[in-house]
Amino acid sequence: MIENLLPAGTSVSETFRDLDDEAVFPGEEAAVAQAVESRRREFVTARRCAREALAGLGVAPTPIVPGPRREPTWPTGVVGSITHCAGYRGAAVAARTSLASLGIDAEPHAALPTGVLDAVTLPAERRRLAELTERLPATCWDRLLFSAKESVYKAWYPLTHRMLGFDEAELTVDAAAGVFTARLLVPGTRVDGALALTGFTGRWLIKDDLILTAVTVEA
Template sequence: MIEKLLPPSVAVAETYGDPPHAPFLHGELEVVSGAVEGRRREFAAVRWCARRALADLGIGPAAILPGERGSPVWPDGVVGSMTHCDGYRGAAVGQVPGVLALGIDAEPHLPLPEGVLNITALPAEQRRITDMGGLAPEICWDRLLFSMKEAVYKAWFPLTRRWLGFEQADITIGHDGTFSAHLLADDPAVPSDGFAGRWLVEEGLMVTAVAVTAQRH
């Protein structure tokens, strides 16, 4: 599903359930040794996806450990992103210099819990999604906006190594399956006009993706 949102140079793998024998590679099990069984399966499954995507780039199996602020540490010359939610795990990877950063996110197609929108969306964003809800009430625009902010952060942090708050990305959603993020934090490592992304609602899920390519940068 998420491959529909990314350029052909990006390799994607996904699953709608946890593979029963997804292996842990060196050091991965230790990261989740104290977690509940469901969390361990989720952790292994999304890395199983990532290794399948890496294989499509001709890169052999590698442990994918969390680094600074939990951002995945990829093999040299690789950028990537992973996501998981109930009923979905996915990963996308690309190679430098063609692909500079990736951010993907998946969410259940359900409204956000009460109060979350107010702490994650700017007033202008709230007004825009209220208007969009009047035109297409079948879409949970609040959750979609949240997903886009997650995807934007996942693309931003590996480029800048800096935190980006929810209030520092002003997102405009297009009805055509695109979105743009005006970044309210400057950094020379990111495009001056912000990030462009794409979104899709399908099979009870919503997925969002940002790809920063050499041409885009």
């Protein structure tokens, strides 16, 4: 499903269930040594998806260990993103010559838990969400915005090596076009010396009770 949100040249793998008793890939054991079983299984499945996606680029199987902020550490010359939620695991990768960065996220199509919305949105975003909900109440716009912000962060971090708070990017969702835009409220200085980031554009879809979002940054 998520390949529909990504440009040509991106390699994707996704699944909707874990395999029973699947072993941790060699070299990744430390990442889940203390994890509960549910966390271990989602990690193992999502990493398998990542290796399947890498195979689509001709990259041999390799450990994908977490970095300083738990971000996946990709092989040289590759950018990518991993996501997992109840009933979904997925990964997307691309050659660094095609994309500078990418971020994907999956969420259940359900309203955010009580009290979360104010913590992850700005006042202007909440006003727009209220308008969308009044016009199109069948869509959980609050969860969609949360997912979009997760994708924005996953695209942001590899380019800046800095955290990005929920209040440091203002998002606008286009209900008709299936896109969203993020305006950065903090400097977007990149570690590679390229032109500073000012914002992101992403795409979204809702299918099979899942919200999927994706952000890509061209090389």
